[in-house]
Amino acid sequence: MILWDRIRENPELLTRTLRDPALVGLGANRAYYEYTRDSEYNAQGTDVFEDEDWDNLILLDACRADIYAEMTPFAGTPEVRESRGSASKQFVRGNFQDKTLHDVVYISGNRWYLQLQDELNCELHAYHDVERDVADGFVPSPEAVTQAVLDLKDEYPEKRLLIHYMQPHYPYLNAENDAFKLDKTGLRETIRASDVSYADVRRAYRDNLRYVLEHVQTLVEELDGKTVISSDHGEMLGDRLTPFPVRWVGHPPGIFTDKLTTVPWHVVSNGPRRKITADPPVSSDHVDMSEVEQNLKDLGYKL
Incomplete structure (x- = not known):
């Protein structure tokens, strides 16, 4: 449109x-x-379930491949993949639509799967929503996601774990500048209404990435099998969109420019593989859907 x-x-x-x-x-x-692109998502991107091999897939929300490569504490050279979305909603549609994933447990700080589940025609073995314990209850901290995985991993010894952290996505939890505290008008409006520069944005974004990587490192040490770190999409940090070169911050849906669709793909451990089995779905966490919708709106998403 x-x-x-x-x-x-x-x-x-x-x-x-x-x-x-x-x-x-x-x-x-x-x-x-x-x-x-005649699709609701970037159909030429990687299908993380059908195209890739992993036991644990850790998604860092809105994590740019170039900045991740500069900052990762893990050994080896990260590869890249093309995401199926420039925003979480498209990533979820592009990867979960019409799938039977009875070998997957999704432990998530991102609520787009919940918002779209009635439309997706997808069956997971289980879904666990992580408690939102920071930024006035809008997002889960890296500590909360890590602890949720540690608490649940032994419950599913023969399942693939899809683990979704909300960072480095805005809000920037460790930012020194008060302008980066959660504002329901969204990151871009916050920047336009303040005196922060794009350099300030990039600095705060890096701080948020550093923060989450510290806790991802703790988690990686506890997981067995093949563990990969990736992202659902990238982030514009004052870069120019393509093909029409307007500067932007954030990750507008439907804009499949490289900074938004190029994501890291980093195999960070590849120990003895665990046996993976597919079993019918079990009861997942009950979540109030009106709360989910309000939470996404508060984070600046248009539903």
Whole structure:
């Protein structure tokens, strides 16, 4: 849907566009990818279940491949993959749609699977939602995700573990600048309303990545089998979108530029493989869906 169609559906968007001309560039880029990619997600990206081999797949939300490669504490040279989404919603659609994943347990700090599960036609062996214990209850800390995995891993000794941390995704938990505290208007509006620079954004993003990697390292040491670190999508940090070069921060859905779709793929341990079996689904955590929807809105997502 081109920008003008969006404006007809939501007249308030015209006011926003006049106040923020970069939205025109965003709309032009989105129209380009809608025209060139006939899918709700980036179908040419990697299917993490069918194309790849792993026992434990750790997703760092919104983690750029280039910055991860600079900062990773793990040995070896990270590879890269092309993600099926420029945002979590598309990643989930592109990887879970119409799948029977009776050998997978998803332990997640990201709630898009919950939001979309009625549309996905997907069966997991189990799903566990991680408690949101920081940023006024909007996101789970790296400590909470790590502890959830440590508490659950022995319950599923013959299952693949998909582990989804929310960091380095905004909010930037360790940022010194108060401007980066969670703002329900979103990261980009926060930046536009303050005096922070793109350099400040990149610094805060790196601090958040460093923070989560410390806890991922603890987890990797406890997991057996083949463990891979990757991401659901990348992040714009003042870089220019393509093909229309407007500067952006964040990860707008449907914009399949390299900075958003190139993600790390790093095999960080490859010990003796555990036996993996497929079994029917078991009861998953009960989560209030109205709370899920509000949580995603508070993080700046359009549902």
